[in-house]
Amino acid sequence: GNSVTQMEGPVTLSEEAFLTINCTYTATGYPSLFWYVQYPGEGLQLLLKATKADDKGSNKGFEATYRKETTSFHLEKGSVQVSDSAVYFCALGPQGGSEKLVFGKGTKLTVNP
Amino acid sequence: GAVVSQHPSWVICKSGTSVKIECRSLDFQATTMFWYRQFPKQSLMLMATSNEGSKATYEQGVEKDKFLINHASLTLSTLTVTSAHPEDSSFYICSASGERVEQYFGPGTRLTVT
Numbered sequence: 001g002n003s004v005t006q007m008e009g010p011v012t013l014s015e016e017a018f019l020t021i022n023c024t025y026t027a028t029g030y031p032s033l034f035w036y037v038q039y040p041g042e043g044l045q046l047l048l049k050a051t052k053a054d055d056k057g058s059n060k061g062f063e064a065t066y067r068k069e070t071t072s073f074h075l076e077k078g079s080v081q082v083s084d085s086a087v088y089f090c091a092l093g094p095q096g097g098s099e100k101l102v103f104g105k106g107t108k109l110t111v112n113p
Numbered sequence: 114g115a116v117v118s119q120h121p122s123w124v125i126c127k128s129g130t131s132v133k134i135e136c137r138s139l140d141f142q143a144t145t146m147f148w149y150r151q152f153p154k155q156s157l158m159l160m161a162t163s164n165e166g167s168k169a170t171y172e173q174g175v176e177k178d179k180f181l182i183n184h185a186s187l188t189l190s191t192l193t194v195t196s197a198h199p200e201d202s203s204f205y206i207c208s209a210s211g212e213r214v215e216q217y218f219g220p221g222t223r224l225t226v227t
Contacts, residue, residue: 036218042220043206043218043219043220043221044208044218045218046215046216046217089156099145099210099216100147100159101147101159101216103157104156106155106156108154
């Protein structure tokens, strides 16, 4: 079945550091890939998505590229801010994301000033 | 963007009682709603998928009689935890999607059973 593996946290960085959170997946067919962010005490918000191979999703300075050859969708940001502190979830699902999603375990990011 | 609300945001109940959690899509019609459970430091586990007007589809290992899901309208789904026990304490999150609307998540409900 479909599954998502993302790097274990927690990750602690200083402000303006470079961020990478690894995510790899196993899936049949051609799923869409997503990154969700959960700020403390809040629900999940879609951060970015990619629907086909070589697509790059981007939002708020975050980027991730759908790599079919390595079955990966790593999240990157060139310069993190304190406000980026949150838990990040990688997920996969059918096209569009309106149906059942499979989530990774989440990676908690803490950014210190 | 689309907004999904949950009520209550947190609830404490005694063992053996039932608790109802509401999930509402505020500005779109949700043909499908999902209920997730999130354990501390773990990912979201899908419990069930509900389509408006039909019975919910439960994931393997989720007790249908314990977690009652009702998707009575295009804007409301409820999850009732019946005869709650301390092991049911968790963070419950709903999400909703509609025609041409991707999945949006509610803020979650923290359930503590004493």
